[in-house]
Amino acid sequence: MKRLIFIVPLVVLAGVIVAFAAGLQRDPSILPSQLLNRPLPVFAKASVQPGQPGFGSTALRGQPALLNVWASWCGACKVEHPELMALSSAGVPIYGLVWKDTAPAAAQVLDTSGNPYRATADDADGRIGIDLGVTGAPETFVVDARGRVRYKQVGPITPEVWATTLSPLLARLRAEA
Amino acid sequence: MSAEIGHFALLLAFAVAVAQFAVPLIGASRGDPALMAFGRAAAGVHGGLILLSFLCLMAAFAGPDFSVALVAEHSHSTQPLIYRLGATWGNHEGSMLLWVLILSTFGALIAGTDSGMRESLRARVLGIQGGIGALFLAFIIFTSNPFKRLFPAPIEGSELNPLLQDPGLILHPPLLYVGYVGFSVAFAFAAAALIEGRADAHWARAVRPWVLLAWTALTAGIAAGSHWAYYTLGWGGWWFWDPVENASLMPWLVGTALLHSVSVLERRGALISWTLLLAILAFTLSLIGTFLVRSGVLTSVHAFAVDPARGIFILGMVVGQTGIAFALFAWRAPHMRSGALFGAVSRESGLVANNILLASAAATVFLGTFYPVLLDVTGGDKVSVGPPYYVITFAPIMAALLLVLAAGPMLRWRRDNWAHLWTRVRRPALVAAIAALVTVLVAGVGKLPVVAGFALAAWVLAGAVAILVHRWRLGSGEGSLVRRLRATPPSVYGLVLGHLGMGILAAGVTAASAFSTDRVATMRPGQSVAIGGVTARLDSVAPVQGPNYQAVRANFTLIHGDHARLIASERRFYPVSGTRTTAAGITDGVFGNTYVAIGDPGDGAPDGALVVRLYDHPLVGWIWAGPMLMALGGLFSLTDRRHRIGAPVRMAATSSSALMPVPA
Amino acid sequence: MVRTALLLLLVVTAPAAAVLPAEQLADPVKEARARAISRDLRCVQCQNQSIDDSDAPIAHDLRVILRERISAGATDAEAQDYIVRRYGSYVLLKPPLEAATLPLWLGPAAIVGLGAVAAFVTIARRRETTPTPLTPAETARVDTLLDP
Numbered sequence: 001m002k003r004l005i006f007i008v009p010l011v012v013l014a015g016v017i018v019a020f021a022a023g024l025q026r027d028p029s030i031l032p033s034q035l036l037n038r039p040l041p042v043f044a045k046a047s048v049q050p051g052q053p054g055f056g057s058t059a060l061r062g063q064p065a066l067l068n069v070w071a072s073w074c075g076a077c078k079v080e081h082p083e084l085m086a087l088s089s090a091g092v093p094i095y096g097l098v099w100k101d102t103a104p105a106a107a108q109v110l111d112t113s114g115n116p117y118r119a120t121a122d123d124a125d126g127r128i129g130i131d132l133g134v135t136g137a138p139e140t141f142v143v144d145a146r147g148r149v150r151y152k153q154v155g156p157i158t159p160e161v162w163a164t165t166l167s168p169l170l171a172r173l174r175a176e177a
Numbered sequence: 178m179s180a181e182i183g184h185f186a187l188l189l190a191f192a193v194a195v196a197q198f199a200v201p202l203i204g205a206s207r208g209d210p211a212l213m214a215f216g217r218a219a220a221g222v223h224g225g226l227i228l229l230s231f232l233c234l235m236a237a238f239a240g241p242d243f244s245v246a247l248v249a250e251h252s253h254s255t256q257p258l259i260y261r262l263g264a265t266w267g268n269h270e271g272s273m274l275l276w277v278l279i280l281s282t283f284g285a286l287i288a289g290t291d292s293g294m295r296e297s298l299r300a301r302v303l304g305i306q307g308g309i310g311a312l313f314l315a316f317i318i319f320t321s322n323p324f325k326r327l328f329p330a331p332i333e334g335s336e337l338n339p340l341l342q343d344p345g346l347i348l349h350p351p352l353l354y355v356g357y358v359g360f361s362v363a364f365a366f367a368a369a370a371l372i373e374g375r376a377d378a379h380w381a382r383a384v385r386p387w388v389l390l391a392w393t394a395l396t397a398g399i400a401a402g403s404h405w406a407y408y409t410l411g412w413g414g415w416w417f418w419d420p421v422e423n424a425s426l427m428p429w430l431v432g433t434a435l436l437h438s439v440s441v442l443e444r445r446g447a448l449i450s451w452t453l454l455l456a457i458l459a460f461t462l463s464l465i466g467t468f469l470v471r472s473g474v475l476t477s478v479h480a481f482a483v484d485p486a487r488g489i490f491i492l493g494m495v496v497g498q499t500g501i502a503f504a505l506f507a508w509r510a511p512h513m514r515s516g517a518l519f520g521a522v523s524r525e526s527g528l529v530a531n532n533i534l535l536a537s538a539a540a541t542v543f544l545g546t547f548y549p550v551l552l553d554v555t556g557g558d559k560v561s562v563g564p565p566y567y568v569i570t571f572a573p574i575m576a577a578l579l580l581v582l583a584a585g586p587m588l589r590w591r592r593d594n595w596a597h598l599w600t601r602v603r604r605p606a607l608v609a610a611i612a613a614l615v616t617v618l619v620a621g622v623g624k625l626p627v628v629a630g631f632a633l634a635a636w637v638l639a640g641a642v643a644i645l646v647h648r649w650r651l652g653s654g655e656g657s658l659v660r661r662l663r664a665t666p667p668s669v670y671g672l673v674l675g676h677l678g679m680g681i682l683a684a685g686v687t688a689a690s691a692f693s694t695d696r697v698a699t700m701r702p703g704q705s706v707a708i709g710g711v712t713a714r715l716d717s718v719a720p721v722q723g724p725n726y727q728a729v730r731a732n733f734t735l736i737h738g739d740h741a742r743l744i745a746s747e748r749r750f751y752p753v754s755g756t757r758t759t760a761a762g763i764t765d766g767v768f769g770n771t772y773v774a775i776g777d778p779g780d781g782a783p784d785g786a787l788v789v790r791l792y793d794h795p796l797v798g799w800i801w802a803g804p805m806l807m808a809l810g811g812l813f814s815l816t817d818r819r820h821r822i823g824a825p826v827r828m829a830a831t832s833s834s835a836l837m838p839v840p841a
Numbered sequence: 842m843v844r845t846a847l848l849l850l851l852v853v854t855a856p857a858a859a860v861l862p863a864e865q866l867a868d869p870v871k872e873a874r875a876r877a878i879s880r881d882l883r884c885v886q887c888q889n890q891s892i893d894d895s896d897a898p899i900a901h902d903l904r905v906i907l908r909e910r911i912s913a914g915a916t917d918a919e920a921q922d923y924i925v926r927r928y929g930s931y932v933l934l935k936p937p938l939e940a941a942t943l944p945l946w947l948g949p950a951a952i953v954g955l956g957a958v959a960a961f962v963t964i965a966r967r968r969e970t971t972p973t974p975l976t977p978a979e980t981a982r983v984d985t986l987l988d989p
Contacts, residue, residue: 003511009454010503013461017496019547022554024488032559034929100898126902133927135885135899412894419889521964529964533956541949548945557941561883563891563934570949577953699862776861788861 033141033152034133040067040147041131045121048103049110055095055119060143064173065093066166067141068117068157069129071101072109074137080156081113087162088116092170095119099137100126142169145177180245183233184324187274190226190281191314193219197284197307201300202372213300217288220303223310224285231265231278234323238265244330247271247323253336253753255725263346264337269487270323272350277313279351279358283387284310287362294383301369302362309361312494320487336725339751339758345405352398353425357463359391360428363435364460364502367453371505374513376453381443384456386815388439391459392432393811399425400804411759411774413792415689415800418564423546424466427539431459434535437528445590447517447525450510451532457506461499462539464491520592527585534578541570572626579633579683582676583640587647605643609636620691630687637680641673668817674810678803685799688769695792701785709793711771712736718778718787726751726758731775731787733762746775746789769795860893864901866908875908878921882907883932891934 035041044056060067068084070077088094096117098106103122110120123129132141135154142151151169153161197219204212234247238261243249251264251271260267266275284306287299317323336342366384370376402425407415416422435455441448519525545562552560587601612635616628648669649661698706705714714734721728728747735742744762751758762773776788866872876893882903884895892900903924910920924932936942 003507006450006510007507009457010500010507013495013499013503016465016547017492017500019551019554020492021489023550024492032929034927126899127906130899130902130906130927133929135928414894417889519964526960526964529960533953533960537949537953537956540952544945544948548942552941559929559931560936560942560945561931561934562936562945563881563883563889565881565935566945569935570946574949574953697860697862697865 033149035141035149035152037148037150040141040143040149041128043121043123043128043131045097045123045128047120048098048101048106048122049120050107053119054121056121057147059119060095061147062145063093063177064142064144064170065095065118067095067097067143069097069099069132069134069137069139069141071099071137072105073101076156077138078113080138080158081116083157083159083162084116085114087157093118095121097121097123097128097132099123099129099134140166142166142173144173179233179236180242180324180326183230183237184322186226186230186233187314187318187324190223190230190277191311191318193223193226194281194307194311194314197223198304198311199307200304201307202304205297205300205304205372208297210296213296216300216303216307219307220281220284220288223307224281227274227278227281231274234271234274235262235265237324238262241334243332243334244326244328245323246325246327249327249331249334251337252334253725254333255753256336256342257724259347260337260342263341266350267337267341267346270317270321272354273313273317273321274323275351276354276358277310277317279354280306280310280313280361283358283362292383295379298366298369298373298380298383301372302365305365305368306361309365309498312497316487316490316494320490336751336753339726339749339754339756340409342725343405343409345401345409349398349401349405352394352401354398356391356393356395356398356425356432357428357460357466359387359394360432360456360459360463362387363391363456364498367456368502368505370453371502371509374509376442376449376513378443378446381439381452385439385443388432388436388456389811389815392429392436393808393815395425395429395432396804396811397808399429400801400808404801407797408761408763409758411761412790413693413695413761413772413774413794413797415797418545418562418567420546421466423542424462427462427542427546428459428466430535430539430542431455431462434532434539435459437531437535441525441528445517445519445525447519448529448532449513450506453510454506455532455536457499457502461495461502462543464495464498519590522588522593522595522598524585524588524590524593527581527588530581531578531585534574534581538571538574538578541574542567545570575683576629576633579637579679582679583637583643586644586672586676587640601643601647602640605636605639608639609633611635624691627687627691630683630691634680634684634687637683638677641676641680644669644673644676666817668814671810671812671814671817674813675807676810678806678808678810680803681799681806682803685796685801685803688796689794689800692795693793693797695790697788697790699783699786700789701787706789706791708791709769709771709795710737711793713771713773713789713791715787715789721747723749725753728760729775729778731762731773731789733773735764735771744771744773746773748775748777765798767798769793770797860904861901864904864908866912871908871911874917875904875911875920878917879904879907881934882921882924883934885928885932 040057040060042057044054044058046054066087084094094117096119098120101122101124103124106120106122110117121128126134132139138156140153140157141149142153144150150173151165153166157166197216200212200219201216204210204215234245236242237245237248238252239258241248241252241254241256241261243252247268247270248264251268252261256264264271266272284303287306288303363384366380366387367376370380402422403415406417407413435452438448438452438455442452517525545566549560549562552558583605584598584602588598609632613628613632616624616631620627622628645665648665649658694709696706696708700706700715702715702717705712707713712735714736716732716734718729718731721730726749728749730745730747732743732745735744742764744764746762747760749758749760750756757777759774764771770793772792772794774790774792776790778787860876866875879893880891882892884890884892884897884900884903886897886899887895890900892903906923907920910923911917915923921933930937936945938946
């Protein structure tokens with residue numbers, strides 16, 4: 001009995017090490033979405049491009065779609081832009097929420113590097129972003145046919161993220177719908 | 178060329194460290210004096226090689242030699258020489274080299290001093306030190322080589338983070354490292370004692386100076402860091418309960434417990450296995466602190482160069498060092514018996530209470546720091562643990578500690594009674610009661626934590642003074658007061674200074690937390706704002722050119738009654754890295770500081786105006802004065818002949834500390 | 842390396858800290874309430890800083906929203922809840938007391954209690970093993986036996 005007490009430090013250490021080793025595999029800065037399995041907050045905004053239609057939360061109904069939160073000042077958004085272009089031409093519906101940006105700056109990005117979005121919405125004061133629980137750009141919400149958020153991707157969509165996470169998820173959501 | 182020499186010295190040092198690990202340990206187990214003596218020689222060579230390596234890196238920074246990648250990343254030719262030199266450890270790789278430099282220097286000191294330490298104990302300590310050194314050297318060589326060359330070499334480097342270009346960089350990291358690494362010596366002593374199966378007064382006397390040194394440096398280092406953050410970050414915070422700060426606080430708490438338990442072991446031969454456990458823990462927590470900062474397992478405002486590969490390596494080191502030490506502990510410690518008995522009311526019991534509270538405080542910080550990780554990996558929610566948690570959990574434990582702190586030194590060793598204790602704590606208790614009363618009159622009854630804080634601070638201060646008074650009275654009749662002052666050993670002054678420092682810290686924390694006020698205002702030259710009984714007038718705003726930055730300086734006059742003081746706050750722009758920093762204008766006063774920090778011109782304010790933040794921080798200086806006094810107390814104790822590093826430790830162990838030998 | 846770690850992130854996020862004059866509410870009581878709430882809410886972008894301390898743009902937005910809520914008559918709890926609903930209880934620097942955080946909140950007291958009990962038991966048990974002192978009569982007998 002008395003000897004057991006002396007083993008306690010070793011046991012505690014083992015537990016701590018296991019927890020740390022597991023913790024190393026995770027990124028502590030990524031927050032889970034509060035909207036998971038809940039409908040998108042209601043919004044409707046004008047486009048950043050003059051003359052083009054904007055969109056609202058109801059636009060993301062009927063079929064699974066991506067809601068991409070981006071801005072012209074965001075470096076990582078430029079990283080994912082080619083991938084979004086490829087997905088768009090493959091027929092994936094992507095909607096762009098322009099977050100805390102000016103419309104002309106965002107429109108210029110679309111004019112020069114291409115527009116992967118079905119429509120854009122101008123969230124200049126960032127309030128929709130806050131309703132969505134956005135912590136930074138880019139973030140991408142996967143929304144199902146009934147308009148509910150099913151997944152949130154924090155950080156750029158790389159070909160790897162698409163292949164391993166988003167593509168299978170979208171396929172499943174399409175089967176659901 | 179020097180980078181190659183430095184790198185080669187590092188590789189050689191690794192080989193020597195491996196030999197230093199293996200040979201003396203074998204020698205000690207065989208009782209072979211030649212093999213044991215090899216450890217001393219190896220420790221000297223090991224220290225010399227790393228010193229050479231470190232100097233090579235420093236030379237590259239002084240140059241600056243931008244063909245060394247590390248230099249190119251952290252130095253710029255316009256950077257003042259002192260910060261080019263400081264940049265040597267202002268980065269991950271260089272700071273690890275500083276770590277092994279201190280480690281091997283301590284090893285060489287243990288080897289080189291003629292202390293009369295048992296040769297077998299010394300050989301084992303050096304062997305374990307060699308093992309720790311080898312692991313760290315492998316870490317540096319394989320994951321964090323500071324001497325990597327760049328080809329082609331850039332003409333100019335990118336500068337050291339401007340926030341680090343501060344005298345704080347010269348003081349804070351080296352002090353902190355002396356603390357962390359000093360605990361590695363205590364760790365090595367503990368592991369050696371477990372291998373030998375004995376930890377007696379001889380052992381305690383040999384290890385105590387190292388614990389004192391580590392504790393003193395860590396105390397000063399944490400205080401220096403806190404003060405540095407206070408004046409550089411521009412919003413006057415002094416402690417943020419950030420994981421990286423907690424990483425230095427945990428070894429400090431455990432180290433403080435160790436400092437006290439070693440004295441029980443030395444004087445009375447009690448608390449043996451507990452002391453060994455604390456010695457292992459203090460270093461382990463230092464290691465985990467390193468792990469935290471460099472692995473990315475937690476988010477911190479102090480993000481270092483985060484690299485999970487390094488995290489895995491450091492985790493491996495924790496397993497390799499602490500795992501083995503704890504396994505030894507589980508195997509050997511049950512056979513080590515403490516012979517000395519003590520009563521429920523005794524100095525020993527007081528120190529046990531001190532140890533329980535300090536260890537619990539450390540455990541609380543550990544829980545707060547790592548619970549989010551634990552919950553996350555077990556699939557729970559993401560939670561945050563911030564300052565409010567520690568106010569509720571940590572503060573009461575520290576309050577209990579302060580309560581014990583003043584009474585402890587008044588207890589007699591072995592056996593005492595409550596009545597006797599009461600006669601000696603009566604006066605400090607009276608002082609505390611008066612302090613409580615005054616606080617209630619000034620601040621009102623509603624602020625219980627504030628009343629408790631000041632009462633405890635007064636209790637601790639009065640208790641520390643009472644120790645000296647009692648001591649000087651004891652000798653009354655024989656000799657003058659001066660003679661009695663002289664006859665009091667330095668270690669007693671050390672104890673008194675340490676406890677005074679704690680009281681001052683408690684008062685400072687209480688006042689700064691409860692009574693600080695702040696204002697933010699848009700100001701134009703000529704306008705005034707009142708803050709904490711002072712009127713601050715913005716006199717002028719002018720551009721200033723620094724050695725490697727451009728600044729806007731705002732000059733203020735602080736008017737307090739008939740007195741006026743001039744202070745200035747700057748907003749600096751470092752063009753090389755494109756970063757901005759704030760230099761706050763601070764009046765350092767005994768009773769508190771006025772702190773003024775400006776924002777960028779045009780940022781949040783109309784043309785010609787500035788956003789100005791003004792803070793009144795009562796007694797905030799006591800938060801750093803207290804720990805400095807504690808560190809001074811540590812230095813006093815170190816000068817005590819009994820506690821000097823390398824002091825003869827041969828003085829016979831008392832019979833009460835004899836240990837049961839370990840069955841073979 | 843505590844503060845040397847100093848802030849690679851802070852370079853981006855900190856120095857010109859926090860609340861701007863334009864954000865402040867005219868009513869000092871409401872402003873004080875807003876400060877108190879924002880001090881306990883974690884900045885979601887910069888991490889480990891409260892939104893009161895951070896000058897990250899999103900912290901600014903959250904401070905403004907908090908003040909709008911308070912001006913609109915929300916209680917402290919409602920204003921705080923507005924943000925928690927969007928970002929989760931993660932933003933609370935004081936974690937809520939619930940099943941998952943029970944060990945976190947009860948741990949410190951449990952550790953102190955356990956330590957105290959362990960110390961008491963150890964000291965008490967040791968005392969039992971100490972031989973009770975001899976009575977004067979026994980001492981006298983020993984003396985006669987040893988010293989004939």
